[in-house]
Amino acid sequence: MFKRLQPDAAGGAVTVFIDGKPFAARTTDSVAAALLAADADHCRTTPVSGAPRAPYCMMGVCFDCLVAIDGVGNRQACLIRVSEGMRVEIQRGKRTLGA
Amino acid sequence: MATMPDAGRDFDVAVIGGGLMGSAIAWGLARSGQRVAALDEGDIAYRASRGNFALIWVHSKGLGLAPYSAWTMRSANAWTEFAGMLESQTGIDVAFDRPGGFNLALSEREFEARRDLLQRIQDQRNMQRFEFEMIDRERVKQAIPQIGPEVVGASYSRFDGHCNALRLFRALNTGMQQLGTTYLSDHRVERIDYAAGAFRMTTRQGEVHAGKVVLAAGIDNVRLAPMVGLNIPVRPQRGQLIVTEKTAPFLHYPVQTVRQTDEGGVMIGDSQEEAGADATVGLDVTAVLASRAIRIFPQLAGLNIVRSWACLRVMTKDGFPIYDQSTTCPGAFNASCHSGVTLAAAHALFLAPQIAAGQLSADDFAPFSSRRFDVQALAA
Amino acid sequence: MSAIPVGDSYDVAVIGAGPAGLAAAATCARASLATVLFDEQAAHGGQIYRSITETPLTSSPILGKSYWHGSALVDAFNTSGAQYVPGATVWSLTREREIGVSFGGGSQLTRAKRVIICTGALERPFPIPGWTLPGVMTAGAAQILLKSSALVASGRTVLAGCGPLLWLIASQYLRAGAKLDAILDTTPAENRMRAAGHVVPFLFSGYLREGLELLRTVKREVRVISGVTALRALGERTVNSVAYRRGEGAEETLALDNLLLHQGVVPNVNLAMSVGIEHRWDDLQLCWSPVLGGEGNSSLEGIAIAGDGAGIAGAQAARWRGALAGIAASRALGGSVEGSEESTARRELARSLRGRGFLDALYRPARTFRQPSGDTLVCRCEEVTARDIVETVALGCPGPNQMKTFLRCGMGPCQGRLCGLTVTELIAESRGVTPQDVGYYRLRPPVKPITLGEMAALPQSEAAVKAVVRI
DSSP: EEEEEESSSOEEEEEEEEETEEEETTTTTTHHHHHHHHSSOOOEEEETTTTEEEEEESSSSSOOOEEETEEEEEEEEEGOHHHHHOEEEEESSSSSSSS | OOOOOOTEEEEEEEEOOOOOHHHHHHHHHTTOOOOOOEOOOOOSSOOOGGGOOEEEETOOOOOOOHHHHHHHHHHHHHHHHHHHHHHHHOOOOOOOBOSSSEESSSSSSHHHHHHHHHHHHHHHHTTOOOOOEEEEHHHHHHOTOOOOOTEEEEEEETOOEEEOOOHHHHHHHHHHHHHHHHHETOOOOEEEEETEEEEEEETTTTTEEEEEEEEOGGGGGGHGGGGGGGOEEEEEEEEEEEOOOOOOOOOOOTTTTTEETTTEEEEEEEOOOOOOSOOOOOHHHHHHHHHHHHHOOOOGGSSEEEEEEEHHHHHHETTSSSEESSSTTTTTTEEEOOOOTTOOOOOHIIIHHHHTTOOOOHHEEEEESSSHHHHHHHHH | SSOOOOOOOOHHHEEOHHHHHHHHHHHHHTTTEEEEEESSEEEEEEEETTTTOOOOOTTTSOOHHHHHHHHHHHHHHHHTTOOEEOEEEEOOOOOOOTEEEETTEEEEEEEEEEEEEEOEEEEEEOOOTTTSTTEEHHHHHHHHHHHHHHHOOOSSSEEESSSSHHHHHHHHHHHTTTOOOEEEEEEOTTTTHHHHHHHHHTTSSHHHHHHHHHHHHHHHHSSOOEEEEEEEOOOSSSOOEEEETTTTTOEEEESSSSSEEEEOOEEHHHHHHHTTOOOOTTTTTEEEEEETTTTTTOOSTEEOOOSSSGGHHHHHHHHHHHHHHHHHHHHHHTTOOHHHHHHHHHHHHHHHHHHHHHHHHHOOOOGGTOOOOTOEEETTTEEEEHHHHHHHHHOOOOSSHHHHHHHHHHHHHTTTTTTTHHHHHHHHHTTSSSHHHOOOOOOOOOOSOHHHHHHSSSSSHHHHHHOOOOO
């Protein structure tokens, strides 16, 4: 569970879609930060056992924050900045080929 | 914890080499009731087995030595039973599947060259013939919908398959130890001495004694061979591999240079370079492997490479296996090849029992003796 | 995004835009060398100065004075004339100093006469039961969320572990008005004896006053439970509590929503190891450190390492090591560097290293938190447990590379960053040998994932094509 500090001078608001639902992120947010701010309780389930995982290191080394962004799977959410209209999907198991 | 045996402890057989070759043979020997020591190097070693593509591949092998095709087919046909035995013994499922294999052609020229090669194999004297098909793009697409537009057709045979080679290795290693094999890692053999009908292996961790010895040490066989009166001309040949992140299953057939493992990663090969004992990854070769894979399956372009590595194949002079037994040091045997997965069943079920009995049958193994190189030299 | 395209070759390529990289690149550029700085993040700062140019928290004292030291480094870099390429992941480096870099969805190869690796550190793995549960993250992750997005953990939050960063993040949280329910301090009691041997230089270092202030503030406002000897994160699909023991005491539980773990940082060795730079096991810092000369030169010609990647020593030491590596590279290439610049850097480096020995000794993490047992996951990517590893050692597996073959551990996308140290230590402990004897995973490029498409677009030599297409 994460909340924004007040007052928040972080850039403007950006709308991203998380599993189809709109959410207001900030321009300096990584996709991982946006997911945590949106109270997503997990961002993927593992391809090995289906266990739920969420961002762990926020710096690109743990590979637990893998999500599908705009149709492309296995993107590291903590290394990608949000952009207007971005579609983020919780990745369940293995990524799918194509797109 | 596997440690050095007590001084004076003897084994029936010492297998030198703990990769797929050595492990399959050791397992087969243990099943035949032999007391086996498997001697392996440490954590950092060449280990050709790490470079395998996990194929049980038949249909394009044997041009130049028809008995190799027969031996390969015999192994492939025994694989189902072999996998079943490993599973019931160890509980490990090595994911063997034999749906038939494709070699995809990216041009008419490749297609024709392929057909030509396969026909020449079938037309050899003493060849045990089997069916293969040259199939057109449409039929390939029915089996493998994701093929790219450049794929013009393929060769196909129903005799090819694949497995999970890491689990195969683990099943063999676990299985052989369950059958009483003493597995000794960090026991690189420095020398072998033969005296009074027995072999003494000297390692940095002490000596190992055995009535028989099997050289299954890959490219290190060259160094060990003369110590026991054998000739094993093998050289390292570099091959590179790429594996991608795990992906939802899309490719069920083994395709000769691209296959999807049962865990979801896509493996891509297959390069050959004569680079000596240098296992450095060359990015230009990796680039070619990647681009060819994408021409075959365009949707692979967006997949991430998780690992790329190079290994040194154990390449004999003519590419065919060498199996021998020593005349000057009876009880010394050798097995060298670069198809340790395909031939694992044969090594475990057919070669190992003959080693256990102390004699390789001429019918099975004469064509693979290193004496063929002397004949070739004479004929040259 | 880089306005200027990345060229084919440079005098100096610096990898990583933390304090070491910023200082190294600025030094080389000022010496009139063609210098490029590649960094994976979208903005300067590395991890310690994360988001320093764009944090939403500019006008508040939340982040503390030390953080803002980074601004001067960024300014000096920006005015130096070095080329800055953000959003660029370096995924390979060869002995011939050819660099594979991915940015904007494509990869390119470039060469440099000198390379300075400043890829810094990452958090030491903290393999406790349940550490993979959603809601469990590193303290560093929480700090990044604070700096980059002005986000703080809400609900019940517990910080667990040991090391200076633990107290720093706690104080930043308190200044931000966030609540911390408890700090579970795992600093081993016996460390105080060992640390006492290093206390004199620490007393004269800058760390003492800063450290004491932090500790005092935090202890005043947060419940600190010290002497913690065991931890378990509990929950079904997300973490809901942490169970802990003090000394030999009975297990107690704290309900929570967020568990922040930290037990120090270790060098991020993947790029350096993949090019073949020799590393040695450092038994004080319990990690692999590169074998380096005085100015950060490695065993490979023209490749140096600066910053925490050269050995954990903090932001100030990183900055001065970066400067010295830059000076050495500049001199090697005939660039001009003022003598006073070097003597300043050496003096400041010595000053910044004073007292590190004390911190290293005091905060050396306990074995129980480095060598898990049973069902605790060691390899997060392939979900391999401590029991799997120990049982496989008993089968005769001698080291981490064979362990990969047996169990797949280390074969995931993180390439051992979160499991390697644990695996090496577990194998060493099981075999009764040292981590130096056991060794580490053999790493090869790409050290960060790149797509097949990007790889396919790289130059293909005639020989390479012949090696693959053999019709």
